[in-house]
Amino acid sequence: MARFISTRLLQMIVVIAIMSFIVYSLIGLMPGDPIDLMISSNPRLSPADALRLKALYGLDKPLIERYFAWAHAALTGDFGYSRLYLQPVLNVLVPRLGNTAILMGASLFCAYMLALPLGIIAARRPGSAIDGAVNLVCFAGISVPSFWLALMLILVFAATLGWFPAGGVATIGDGSLPDRLRHLVLPVTTLTLVSMGSHLRYIRAAMIETLRQDYIRTARAKGAGEFRVLAGHALRNALIPVVTVLALSFGNLFSGALITETMFAYPGMGKLIYDSILGNDFNLALAGLLIATVMVLVSNLAADIAYAVIDPRIAYR
Amino acid sequence: MNHWRDILRDKRVAISGSVLLFLIIAAFGAPPLAGLIGLDPDMVDLYHRLAAPSLQHPLGTDEIGRDLLFRLLEGGRVSLLVGIVAALVAAIFGTAMGLIAGYRGGRLDAALMRFTDGMIALPLLPLLVVLAALDLKKLGIPSAIVDSPAISIERIIVLVALVGWTTVARIVRGATLSLKSRDFVRAAIALGATSPRVMRVHILPNLASPIIVATTLAVGETILLESVLSFLGLGVAPPIPSWGNMLTTAQETIALAPQLALYPGLLIFITVIACNFLGDGLQDALDPRAQRRVVGEAAAATALEKAP
Numbered sequence: 052m053a054r055f056i057s058t059r060l061l062q063m064i065v066v067i068a069i070m071s072f073i074v075y076s077l078i079g080l081m082p083g084d085p086i087d088l089m090i091s092s093n094p095r096l097s098p099a100d101a102l103r104l105k106a107l108y109g110l111d112k113p114l115i116e117r118y119f120a121w122a123h124a125a126l127t128g129d130f131g132y133s134r135l136y137l138q139p140v141l142n143v144l145v146p147r148l149g150n151t152a153i154l155m156g157a158s159l160f161c162a163y164m165l166a167l168p169l170g171i172i173a174a175r176r177p178g179s180a181i182d183g184a185v186n187l188v189c190f191a192g193i194s195v196p197s198f199w200l201a202l203m204l205i206l207v208f209a210a211t212l213g214w215f216p217a218g219g220v221a222t223i224g225d226g227s228l229p230d231r232l233r234h235l236v237l238p239v240t241t242l243t244l245v246s247m248g249s250h251l252r253y254i255r256a257a258m259i260e261t262l263r264q265d266y267i268r269t270a271r272a273k274g275a276g277e278f279r280v281l282a283g284h285a286l287r288n289a290l291i292p293v294v295t296v297l298a299l300s301f302g303n304l305f306s307g308a309l310i311t312e313t314m315f316a317y318p319g320m321g322k323l324i325y326d327s328i329l330g331n332d333f334n335l336a337l338a339g340l341l342i343a344t345v346m347v348l349v350s351n352l353a354a355d356i357a358y359a360v361i362d363p364r365i366a367y368r
Numbered sequence: 369m370n371h372w373r374d375i376l377r378d379k380r381v382a383i384s385g386s387v388l389l390f391l392i393i394a395a396f397g398a399p400p401l402a403g404l405i406g407l408d409p410d411m412v413d414l415y416h417r418l419a420a421p422s423l424q425h426p427l428g429t430d431e432i433g434r435d436l437l438f439r440l441l442e443g444g445r446v447s448l449l450v451g452i453v454a455a456l457v458a459a460i461f462g463t464a465m466g467l468i469a470g471y472r473g474g475r476l477d478a479a480l481m482r483f484t485d486g487m488i489a490l491p492l493l494p495l496l497v498v499l500a501a502l503d504l505k506k507l508g509i510p511s512a513i514v515d516s517p518a519i520s521i522e523r524i525i526v527l528v529a530l531v532g533w534t535t536v537a538r539i540v541r542g543a544t545l546s547l548k549s550r551d552f553v554r555a556a557i558a559l560g561a562t563s564p565r566v567m568r569v570h571i572l573p574n575l576a577s578p579i580i581v582a583t584t585l586a587v588g589e590t591i592l593l594e595s596v597l598s599f600l601g602l603g604v605a606p607p608i609p610s611w612g613n614m615l616t617t618a619q620e621t622i623a624l625a626p627q628l629a630l631y632p633g634l635l636i637f638i639t640v641i642a643c644n645f646l647g648d649g650l651q652d653a654l655d656p657r658a659q660r661r662v663v664g665e666a667a668a669a670t671a672l673e674k675a676p
């Protein structure tokens with residue numbers, strides 16, 4: 052087990068190194084140049100001054116050299132300075148991570164609270180009318196454009212009915228818990244609806260597979276009640292593949308939801324990455340993208356380990 | 369031909385197929401029809417902005433007085449074109465890669481699998497935003513191409529195909545691996561068929577079903593990606609209409625004219641759900657024994673926030 056984890060950790064570090072280089076090169080291909088941006092507001096700087104500034108920041112060196120300089124600083128926790136927020140990158144990122152974790156955690160929780168019972172009901176009679184209806188819900192959730200769903204929710208529940216605020220995390224001057232929760236309702240609803248479908252399909256498929264097993268027939272033959280069969284015997288085994296999918300989605304707890312956060316002006320990681328890319332804030336975009344990638348990779352590893360721990364039939368390689 | 373009748377007997381395939389066919393005919397038939405009855409869909413009429421539905425304008429007019437129905441059909445033509453072309457490009461490239469990797473195995477196969485693993489780990493939407501914002505001139509692409517009006521459509525097709533091919537490659541590779549050890553393939557090899565011939569004549573035709581299914585599902589995913597990027601102003605650029613960028617402008621007038629925001633989104637929704645149902649139905653009809661590719665699988669694996 053220790054060997055399995057250490058090999059996977061090593062692989063992950065290699066992937067992170069490659070990914071960080073790719074992202075670093077891509078950011079370099081964005082329009083604009085950090086020095087040009089810096090001096091555009093100062094007409095007294097001459098081209099010679101610009102060249103000196105480039106040398107000062109090491110921008111005249113080849114890509115590989117710049118990457119290693121950046122990576123070296125990043126490893127010591129220095130991701131540079133954010134151009135948009137005029138603060139060190141980490142000071143900007145950390146509060147956003149918390150906001151995103153709240154939003155995504157709440158959505159994941161709601162999605163499972165809905166998907167678990169629906170998936171179990173649908174799996175009891177595959178092909179029935181109930182199954183068909185649940186299937187329609189799944190496909191609708193998978194197929195709806197989330198930005199449009201967000202727009203419609205804002206139109207109906209914020210603009211027309213006025214039940215919930217259209218965006219932000221809290222009303223200015225009112226940071227109380229009920230106020231914050233009211234701000235979460237619409238973004239969490241959007242994310243729950245769009246993400247529920249795929250989780251639901253996994254749960255339904257796993258339950259159908261489990262309900263076919265002999266030990267379910269044995270449990271029924273011994274006279275176990277329907278609830279006991281479903282909750283006690285079937286669900287526990289059906290959850291094995293579901294836990295992996297769940298662990299995989301933990302990575303997104305911190306990479307955030309770019310569209311939903313942007314639509315609801317929610318200050319999370321997704322909106323931060325989007326704003327920093329559009330605002331030419333290279334340092335911030337780079338750090339944000341990397342943290343998002345690392346989180347996904349870590350949760351993939353966690354999923355593999357969880358799978359191996361839950362199901363002893365899996366051999367570690 | 370009986371085969372096709374069986375496939376069409378599946379309700380999902382029949383209904384979603386007809387819906388898609390209707391949308392395609394309407395979207396691609398609209399411009400010639402507009403010319404025939406002497407209507408100019410791009411005609412601006414500032415006296416009749418945001419007009420209510422009437423005989424002349426069945427769905428009313430948009431914020432600068434253009435006929436909304438024709439605008440929607442024109443936008444649909446672009447969205448459907450981008451979706452279908454990008455999915456086909458991704459399918460062709462993915463099939464070639466998956467076929468060669470699965471058949472040859474070895475280092476190429478290992479490299480391909482590691483690469484697709486890496487692609488799945490990347491946060492898709494932020495990556496697409498970066499790619500869409502890249503300065504093409506810094507990549508050394510001649511400015512004659514970069515400044516042409518169709519560049520926004522070409523760029524989005526390339527981008528979406530670039531992130532989409534790995535799904536097809538994985539499916540094709542898996543199917544190739546299992547076909548490779550089947551008797552008829554081994555017999556062909558024993559009879560002296562060359563590798564390209566085995567791949568082309570013996571393996572590729574047997575891959576038709578999974579490829580058709582994967583491509584159908586990819587069309588839906590592609591239309592979603594196109595719409596979201598265009599909505600953010602990074603995809604198809606105005607004045608060329610697409611369902612995504614029509615929603616960007618509709619957002620500004622949403623208090624005055626909510627219908628402008630309702631219809632394009634509804635059409636995206638209907639098109640994508642039809643693609644997904646068609647893919648799902650075709651899967652059952654063409655390939656009932658094959659391991660099912662769960663619709664939205666990528667969505668569950670990579671995302672709470674799926675691509676859009």
